[in-house]
Amino acid sequence: MNTLRVFTDFHYTGVKGGARLNCIGAEADLKHQGIKLQDGQSLIIYSEELEVEGVVHYSEKEKLWTAAIDWNAIREVQPIVSQPAIQAINHMTEKK
Numbered sequence: 001m002n003t004l005r006v007f008t009d010f011h012y013t014g015v016k017g018g019a020r021l022n023c024i025g026a027e028a029d030l031k032h033q034g035i036k037l038q039d040g041q042s043l044i045i046y047s048e049e050l051e052v053e054g055v056v057h058y059s060e061k062e063k064l065w066t067a068a069i070d071w072n073a074i075r076e077v078q079p080i081v082s083q084p085a086i087q088a089i090n091h092m093t094e095k096k
Contacts, residue, residue: 003043003053004035004043004044005043005046005051006021006044006045006046006067007023008020008046010074018069019045019066020062020064021066037056040057041055042054042055042056043056049077050075051074052069052070052075054069055068
């Protein structure tokens with residue numbers, strides 16, 4: 001089974017330094033893949049040309065899902081942005 005991939009903004013971290021999973025791209029990936037987050041769940045967290053393994057945890061303090069990651073384990077990959085993430089971002093930035 002392949003590990004699920006969820007977009008994040010590595011510049012937008014939680015209070016304990018985890019990657020937040022509430023940006024537009026993350027929400028689009030979660031919805032598109034039908035992912036229901038659970039504590040301890042493993043995911044690949046990615047942003048454009050970077051990715052890293054993460055373990056999902058719910059932050060009671062922030063009231064949102066985060067992924068604990070090893071910042072030293074982030075690796076470069078070919079640019080990958082999911083189509084749902086692109087569509088969600090485009091939709092949010094369209095002028096009405």
